[in-house]
Structures are given as structure tokens and as C-alpha cells.
Amino acid sequence: MKFASYRSDGRPFYGAVTEAGMIALNDIWPQWSTLFEAVCADGLGALAKAAQDRAVTHTDFEYEMVMPDARRILCVGVNFPDRNAEYKDGSEQPKFMSLFPRFASGFTGHDQPLIRPPESPQLDYEGEVAVIIGKGGRRxxxxxxxxxxxxxxxxxxxxxxxWVRHAKFNVTQGKNWDRSGAMGPWLVPFTDAAQLDDARIVTRVNGEVRQDDVLSRMMHPIRREIEYISTFMTLQPGDIIVTGTPTGSGARLDPPQFLKPGDVVEVEVNGIGILRNSIEDETP
Structure with missing residues (x-):
């Protein structure tokens, strides 16, 4: 069972994804007005059970960022060996992971355009797996x-x-432009370690494979990410950890190849699906 946030006739919904369309579920539990709130209440199992007895409610809809009201999104940077080597600074594999925050406003949904701002032509892609925390904890x-x-x-x-080079020590301003990234199309409940341990990330731009790697090659595996992050902050249900991207982003190609209007980017991971986005310039 997969769950998504979406809009139909201008109204927000969340529900179960089927081949025939969406099954709206937000009317069943008024106390869970969003998918984020359902996750925080450990409600994905209840959503799956309810969806089994309901018919498709929407066939005309647009995907939204999967949890548009997510409060905390933490991203892991430079987390594959070849990605570290791309920097050509002679550094060894780092002992500790690089981390930076992103905000929900910086993401759009599946099949929606990523927006290139007029301030810069250097919009780049990074395909990644994101994990949604369901049970909080510290250390x-x-x-x-x-x-x-x-x-x-x-x-x-x-x-x-x-814009990630505007300051000496942080990348936040280059990572949070409105609708510069995407997250979705849906949530896939986590049930088996193989969903992560055997996962392969493939990113394509206009059908050309640009990134292709497996999560098992991460310098800081997801288990370690959760351990490390929860050392200094209490993880809470609904937190999102974006786990790191492989080598092959546009900035590291020779010459660099940044995204431009008309391009289509696909991020695919076996067992999760395909996240697809076009590129558009911001309309003033």
C-alpha cells in the first residue's frame, strides 16, 4: 500500500494510491487532517486497513510534496565514496557526516515542475532516498x-x-529555494530491512542515466545516520532524513550540465517507485 498527498479541484487530500486513482482517507479520521499527522499517530496501518474497503474517489488529481507540513527535514551530504572524490580536495573519507536542514517549502510533488529562479541558472539534481521517522527517540x-x-x-x-558557496560554512541558502526540489510521489511503509539494504538509486535526465549506485555503498549507512542524529537531537515522529546522493550531479560533470526549462528528471529506486519532474523558470 502506498500513501500520497494530493489536490483535486483545488482541495487538499491524502489517501491510498491505486492504479485506478486515489482513495481519499482524510475524512475517516478528522483528527489526522494531513498525512504527516497520520504518520505522527502511527496511523499508516489503520490507513491501509481502511483503504481495503473503500472505492477510488479521485481520478483527476495532482501530487503534492508527500508531507507538505513536515516540520523537520535533515539532509546528509557527500555520503558516497565517489561523491567525496568529486570534490578533488584530497580528503579522506570523513569520520562524521555532513548535515544541513531543508524546509518543506523547498519541495514540490511528483509530476510538478522544479522551479529555476532568475537569480541563478545553476539548478542541479540529486536523487536520494528519504526515510520517515515513525517512532521517536534519543541516542x-x-x-x-x-x-x-x-x-x-x-x-x-x-x-x-x-548559492551554496555564499558563506564559508553553510549551504542552507542554496538548498532551500521554493520548489527547487521534489519529494514523493508517495510513502511506502517500511517493513523489511531489504527495502534499504538492497536499494539502488538511478537518476535520469532526459532519459540519460546520470546517477547509479546502491545504498549499501554509503559511507554513513542509514542505521548510522539515525544513531548519529539522535545523539544530539531527539528524533520525533514525522521527521524526515534525506540520506545522501551518489556521484553524477550536474555540477561535477565536465563541463557542468545544469537543469534548464524543458528537461525532465527521474529518480528511481527499486521497491519505492519513480519521482519525475520537469523544469520551469520562475514566473515573476
Whole structure:
């Protein structure tokens, strides 16, 4: 069962995804007005059970960012060996992971355009897996880390490259342009370690494979990410961890190849699905 946030006739809904369309579920539990609130209440199992007895309610709809009211999104940077080597700075594999925040306003949904701002032509792509925390905790052991994951989704962690260099130590301003990235199309409940341990990320631009790697090659595996992050902050249900992108982003190609209007980017992970977005310039 997959769950998504979407709009139909201008109204927001969340529900179960089927081949025939959406099954709206937000009217069943008025206390869960969004998918984020359902996740926080450990409600994905209840949603799946309810969807089994309901008919499709919407065939004409638009996907939204999968949890548009997510409060905390933390991203792991430079998390594959080849990605570290791309920087050509002679550095060894880092002992600790790089982290930075993103905000929900920086993401759009599946089949929606990523927006290139007039301030920069350097809109880049980064295909990643995102994990949704379902059970909070502090100082979570790696052996227990997967017990805290509620669901998985996909992320194109779009970046305005020259804006990540505006300051000496942070990348936040290059990572949070409105609708510069995407997250979705849906949440896939996490039930089996193989969903992550055997996952392969493939990112395509106009059908050309640009990124292709497996999560098992991460320098900081997802179990370690959850352990490390929960050391300094208490993880809460609904938190999102964007786990890292492989080598092959546009900025690291020779010459660099940034996204432009008319391009189509697809991020695919086996067992989760395909996140697809076009590119448009911002309309003043």
C-alpha cells in the first residue's frame, strides 16, 4: 500500500494510491487532517486497513510534496565514496557526516515542475532516498535504528549550486529555494530491512542515466545516520532524513550540465517507485 498527498479541484487530500486513482482517507479520521499527522499517530496501518474497503474517489488529481507540513527535514551530504572524490580536495573519507536542514517549502510533488529562479541558472539534481521517522527517540543504537522508520519516499534534492558557496560554512541558502526540489510521489511503509539494504538509486535526465549506485555503498549507512542524529537531537515522529546522493550531479560533470526549462528528471529506486519532474523558470 502506498500513501500520497494530493489536490483535486483545488482541495487538499491524502489517501491510498491505486492504479485506478486515489482513495481519499482524510475524512475517516478528522483528527489526522494531513498525512504527516497520520504518520505522527502511527496511523499508516489503520490507513491501509481502511483503504481495503473503500472505492477510488479521485481520478483527476495532482501530487503534492508527500508531507507538505513536515516540520523537520535533515539532509546528509557527500555520503558516497565517489561523491567525496568529486570534490578533488584530497580528503579522506570523513569520520562524521555532513548535515544541513531543508524546509518543506523547498519541495514540490511528483509530476510538478522544479522551479529555476532568475537569480541563478545553476539548478542541479540529486536523487536520494528519504526515510520517515515513525517512532521517536534519543541516542538510538544502530541495531535498533530500523525500528524507528515508518516509511520511505524519494527525493530530488534540487540545489542552486552557486548559492551554496555564499558563506564559508553553510549551504542552507542554496538548498532551500521554493520548489527547487521534489519529494514523493508517495510513502511506502517500511517493513523489511531489504527495502534499504538492497536499494539502488538511478537518476535520469532526459532519459540519460546520470546517477547509479546502491545504498549499501554509503559511507554513513542509514542505521548510522539515525544513531548519529539522535545523539544530539531527539528524533520525533514525522521527521524526515534525506540520506545522501551518489556521484553524477550536474555540477561535477565536465563541463557542468545544469537543469534548464524543458528537461525532465527521474529518480528511481527499486521497491519505492519513480519521482519525475520537469523544469520551469520562475514566473515573476
Amino acid at each position: 538510538i543504537a544502530q541495531a535498533d535504528a530500523y525500528d524507528h522508520i515508518a516509511a520511505l519516499t524519494l527525493c530530488n534534492e534540487g540545489t542552486i549550486r552557486d
